[in-house]
Amino acid sequence: MKQQYVFGLAAFLAIVGLSIFGYKWQVLGFPLSKNQETSVWTVESSISFDSGPGSIKVNLLIPTLTPGFRMLNENSVSRGYGFSLNYGSGGREAQWAIRRADGPQTIYYRISIFEDARTDQSDTTPPFPPPPVINEPFQTAVDVIVADVKEQSADTASFTAELLHQMNDPSPDPNVELLLSNATTRAEFVDSLTTILASARIPARAVHGIELQGRQRNAEPVAWLEVHDGDRWRYFNPMTGEENLPDRFLIWWRGNEPLINVEGGSNVQVGFAVQENHLDAVAIAETHAAQQGASAADFSLYSLPIQTQAVYSVLLMIPIGALVMVVLRNMVGIDAFGTFMPVLIALAFRETKLFWGVVLFSILVALGLSIRFLLERLRLLLVPRLSAVLIVVVILMLLISLMSHRLGMETGLSVALFPMVIIAMTIERMSVVWEERGAMDAMRAGLGSLIVAVAAYVFMVMPWLEHLIFTFPELLLVVLALVVLAGRYTGYRLLELSRFKALAER
């Protein structure tokens, strides 16, 4: 019965820990490894115009659905203007309004986005477009082209490809030539393509976006063709007929509506500037989580003051050390002094680094032990004797620091980071074992403590593990589950296999 409770509790803890971890990793995008940097692109759209006499209203289409990108934040720089974000027919719109303005005006809309392959467009399936009303002789030309292309294609994708092929033919068909006579810009070309596709009852629209490449002062929105094949939207390069989107293509707006609409202003100009920054992936995930109102962000350790963070990055590794110790003591069967002494020694190793940690620790304990045996002759009472050992340990640490400093070895200074109470206790415990059970047992337990400490240290300083626990502290629940499970481990310890070998040989 109790066994089931233990398994139930362990499973519960592990599931809770792992689900929070999974949510933060997969949904909120917290990175698994340290120093992951993500490119953050800041795209700034500057709108300049000359103000008219009356009130001014500016409508700018802004990114709505951006496949491949996720928005970090957006803002507007516009002195004196009222600013609002709305949903219009063509997607999201930024709207500025002011009662009166004088002279040339410039307002900015700025959006920061980062690449996130998991952001897919969740666009709706459009209805079949009604056949467009087109004047003659264009109607006939369109009909001919549609009929012709239909002959040479099988489905929506191949129809579009074939259409683009014909429209881009260097020696075009007279019908194509007629249709393209009005299309001077790329946007107009894409516009006439959507008209032809609509005649074939294929939902299509223009997408206008910016190719993000490092730092760009004057980025131009480029038109791309988007065709729905009944299942999903496909992107076509209108000039080559290739089905693709450029790398890092930020879709700014869709449809053939004008990007900007300024009421009460004239001489309107819109420019785009792009700036690439590198931000820590954790920071991005934090901001993103905060946007979604996810409480995970509120409880993140990264929100603590930096100094407190530093303390916790160490403290959070203690459970890992404890887990290592549980394994080594209960499953391997290594003998060690005290319950948590090895973990605390390992903690000290963090500061001194492993080699010097082991050397200094051994020197201190050896010196302390000899002093302890001298004190034994004085027949002091227990507590005064322990205190005397403690004081001697402090003096020894001081001497080691001074000597190593004289010798120009700065590592010796870090001896001061050893928890001296732990060392004093180790010395006392070791000397008692030494007297009672002999030097062998004392050495064995001392060595065992050192082995456990080193093993715990190795795990406690693994940078990826440290990052993982610090970013996902909920994983401590999993560690807890493992420790709880280990608490019900009734199998043999590894060293018992050799201890009881005489019984197995029978």
Added chain:
Amino acid sequence: MIATAQQLREAGVLGLNERNTDFIMRLNPRRLYPRVDDKVLTKELALDAGMAVPELYGIVSNQGEAGDFGTIVADHDSFVIKPAQGSGGDGILVVTGRSQRKRNAFRLSNGVLISAAEIAHHISNIVGGQYSLSGNRDKALIEYCVRFDPVFAEVSYQGVPDIRVIVYRGYPAMAMVRLPTRASDGKANLHQGAVGAGVDMSSGETLTGVLDNDVVDEHPDTGALVAGLLIPQWDFILQSAARGYEVTDLGYLGVDMVIDRDLGPLILEMNARPGLNIQIANCTGLATRIARIDEIYSPDADPVERAHVARREFPAERQTSIHF
């Protein structure tokens, strides 16, 4: 060479983890521990139950009284000083006699002469808690020093050999004789280097011995064969051990007894966490016997009956291969 877990499982070997979780934690409630961890209390309980224990000469419970131990032992030339809450035999001082010249110099079991001041220091260490399980203040017991029965004289190096019986739910399950060696400094604890010899539960005859996890046939210091010694009053020893269950209520219990040449078997102490080396000494796994006791367990059986059941159920499997 190491054994596989599978082999040990088949041999019915009980591991430390299994002992701790399945037996000690389940059968030995923490609140009962003082009954065995405090040797003063153990002695009282055993006396109340009419069992024979070494006579208590006195208790030192304050640092200030440490120097006055001389008055407690004024009438005794030999005595044992031990911490009331010690573990694993730590802190036990066996005084076998006094110096012929000076009455305040004492002869230890290993022959070393020690001054009264040194003994007083040892007592104050005990009282200060150096040997107690929790490190708390403790009491020092001064009691009768057992004059052990000559049956083990050939296979002991100084010190007092004792008999450890594991009692599971009141039934004696396994026993061994612990023989002091030079390495163990006259102490009868296996982890200090004493030899443990398995005992045939049905006859009370010793089997092979174990030293540091290895099977041995001879005592390392005297060279005498460990096996084949008949323990006197075996019936009484098993009954006393079984009675330890009534005294302590501990379901997994180690009872340590000594045989005094004048007083017969005496209960020395009891242990709520008896070690597992007894399995090596007996070349038998404890788990098998525990499973058997669970099968035949009867809540109404009295200690005499349970001792009888143990003698009937657990005869040693003779191993000629190790005897010769």
